[in-house]
Amino acid sequence: MTARTLFDKIWDRHLVCAGPEGSSILYIDLHLVHEVTSPQAFEGLRQAKRKVRRPDLTFATLDHNIPTAGNRMVLEDALARTQVEALRKNCREFGVPLFDLDAPEQGIVHVIGPELGLTQPGTTIVCGDSHTSTHGAFGALAFGIGTSEVEHVLATQCLVQKKPKSMLVRFTGATGAGVTAKDLILALIAQIGIDGATGHVIEYAGDAIRALSMEARMTVCNMSIEGGARAGMIAPDETTFDYLKGRRFAPQGEAWEKAMKQWAALKSDPEAKFDSTVDINAAQIAPFVTWGTNPGMAAPVTGEVPDPDRGASDSERNSMARALEYMGLNPHTRIADIAVDRVFIGSCTNARLEDIRSAARVVKGYKISGSVQGMIVPGSQQVKRAAEQEGLHRIFTEAGFEWRESGCSMCLGMNADRLKPGERCASTSNRNFEGRQGAGGRTHLVSPAMAAAAAVAGRFVDVRNWHYKD
């Protein structure tokens, strides 16, 4: 039998049949739904008098446009309210379970899937959101889709797909202290570019990946899309199984034992061929900070803002110059000399419990800089409760941070959490596009520890030299 990659194995197992003209009809095991990309899909079903084929494999939550402060059951923004009401009505009408704003399970769709045990190895998972790649951390094939495909999955539980190519990314060596999963993925994107993995499914491997916790693996897979990849995945191992065991939707008892046996086979065969391979020495990666307007425009915290004149082509020089103008930065400015006005710790990339802990450890015993406004937005209600049980919220509030309710918040600024024009933000989110966090806002992507340190220092500092007070 031909050697197969992990991706091949999951793909083959989900082939319902060959589709028209070289396409494939792929079965979807889990469909996650949120308020922003689903209303038109449900409306399409209604108009065509179609049903949701498998409401039992479909789960909805509210996360993108909701407030993270005040009484969340009262939405002041009329458009957001309409969209939230639409999801409630659609879920009732089509029989889809919804984790509403008052539910203990509510949170960012890519945070709650794993924590509820819905995300499982070897499955196919889709959601109308590009960061669906997060779930690949469990050895699932998980990818973002548009609203038309959301409607297609609702109606058929399948997607018509053309098989993407495969890419192996090996992080060799051991990651240094203070260097996180966020830095690994930012370093990769800086190396391959934001379209470096277009048309590919990435499998992450190597010692540095194996050493990561489940939550850290999610951070890596989450940003696969920022390198253009269709999906990112990591073969499941003991770390995966330990994380999943006992979670609400994970198999229990005999079913668990049976699942474990199946999951153990979920890895690429030693002779499996990838369409391309990238090797990165994790030991040489420093904490990263983005300086531009896409996630590939990043530099080590020990480095400086590059000179557009050194771009490789006219088009790259133009992009760099445009980015620096937007960001209000001069070439050769040291990254450590960039001062920030805002700090946002949140998003599906970095708002799980370990992220909050890592930021709290940096902040403990300090006050944030007088010129900085800081915000912590836990990824889910479950993360929020767990952090509060550990007393982490007090570390933050005593330091001068705001401690918020769970949601996507200022990662994309659909709610009231936004940067003002010209404000500069150290953010643990995933995109530093122009206006992403608010029109005219300037975003620098960093790890939670780096964001916390920037809040205290008022500028970027190398968290590897941090004086911890714990």
Next chain:
Amino acid sequence: MQSFTVHTGIVAALPRDNVDTDQIIPKQFLKRIERTGYGDVLFFDWRYDRDGNPDRAFPLNAPQYHGATILLAGKNFGCGSSREHAVWALRDYGFRAIIAPSFADIFANNCLKNGVLTVVLPPAEIAQLLARDAAGLHSLKIDLEECQVSGEGDFQAHFEIDPFSRTCLLEGLDEIGMTLKREAEIAAYEQTRRVGV
């Protein structure tokens, strides 16, 4: 879905690389629950100044591009967020096709589902199109039957497209309806193995 066979129209050039869907349609316009009505907010932050007037420096506002139906874009067009609103905005504005050296995957898929043709041409041919644009030649014909782009100034280029995507566009197919016809196979698949979670 609106079909696409042969289209002739004005080409607007936006030669910037990595234009993300946050630029194509910013977040504040994603709260609507309809599929249409996004044309006026296409490229909102680039297209209008702070007072809401058209920004003259933005290419799409140039008089020669008035009524444009084909967009000539840079590499990796449509990267970032999966928001299909980006395609709805381009379509509502009047674009029927986008020509670029490359597209982001989810965006290209979304285009296909809305009858918007994405044409990938190699950098040399994109450069030729930009030269035509600079010379004041703004009309192009895109023939999906023949997979050809042609226009005055002796421009002619062949493009590749996935055969099923081409058929869907040519015939304006309802893909959901087609998949629903495979009910027997889908039901059999669900029987043969435990699916889901």
